[in-house]
Amino acid sequence: MDTRHMRFFMALAETLHFGRAAERMNMSQPPFSRQIAMIERTLGVKLFERNSRNVALTPAGKHFMEDCRNVLGQFEDACRDVRLVASGMKGELRFGFMMHAAHSVVPELVQLYAKARPDVRLVLDERTPTEIDEMLVAGTLDAAVTFDCGYAPHLQTVLLARERLRIIMREDHPLATVGQIYPEKLREEKVIAAPAATAPALRSAINSYFSAKGIVPHVVLEPRLQHTIIQLVAKGLGVALIPASLCTGMGTGLISRTLTDAPQLDVVLRVPMTTKNPAVSAFMEIGKSIQRTSL
Known part of the structure; x- marks a missing residue:
């Protein structure tokens, strides 16, 4: 039968x-x-x-x-x-993103994709940039939003935005009254920054910003997560250079200031070149549609 x-x-x-x-x-x-x-x-x-x-x-x-x-x-x-x-109209797509991107491009990207592909189940996974790179290589993510760490022949890359860094500090910090911060003013400051092992592109941008003026930053704490960095700054343990999108909604007691010649990082959408998931192509096209010049 x-x-x-x-x-x-x-x-x-x-x-x-x-x-x-x-x-x-x-x-x-x-x-x-x-x-x-x-x-x-x-x-x-x-x-x-x-x-x-x-x-x-x-x-x-x-x-x-x-x-x-x-x-x-x-x-x-x-x-x-x-x-x-x-055809990519149904299935599952495993999407990773660095945590700060939830404050910038990720909500719009997810919203537009969910509308275009309502029968594709999006599995969201917040990770550090290093974890994202490893998972893309291992094939445990279908797509991810992260910082551009340079040429990666095994990945398809779409530029989503360019994001500048800003400096955050407590409202009672001596530099809080200064409208624009020069790197020389930070020579003696205690700096809180994510380690290179967790966020290599971000840490490299911070180090380069200081080294261009012959300054070695006095990094006192190296938390993995940006939200932890913000909380430590709120306790007066130092200042931090963080992506601009994180500076909104930090809570009371904290302010952000513009940096002179602020470092700029590319926020990208990446997909393995060898992907077999047909749901990915529409995700990439939506990524291209929301490209921004700056955040």
């Missing part, structure tokens, strides 16, 4: 007429009748009562009709779903 035999049975069960059922199945009545007889022999059950005038379902036939309707419905759903998955 297969779905073809179920369709023979359903044609007769729904029409209760051998001629019309055979016509529905695009065949003549004699071979159709033989198919019905073969189904009953295979099951060892009488499904129809028939005489020269009428065809009726037996109790077993009525039960079998409901089961066949469910099975055929599930089969049709499976056929439709597999085509949708193959």
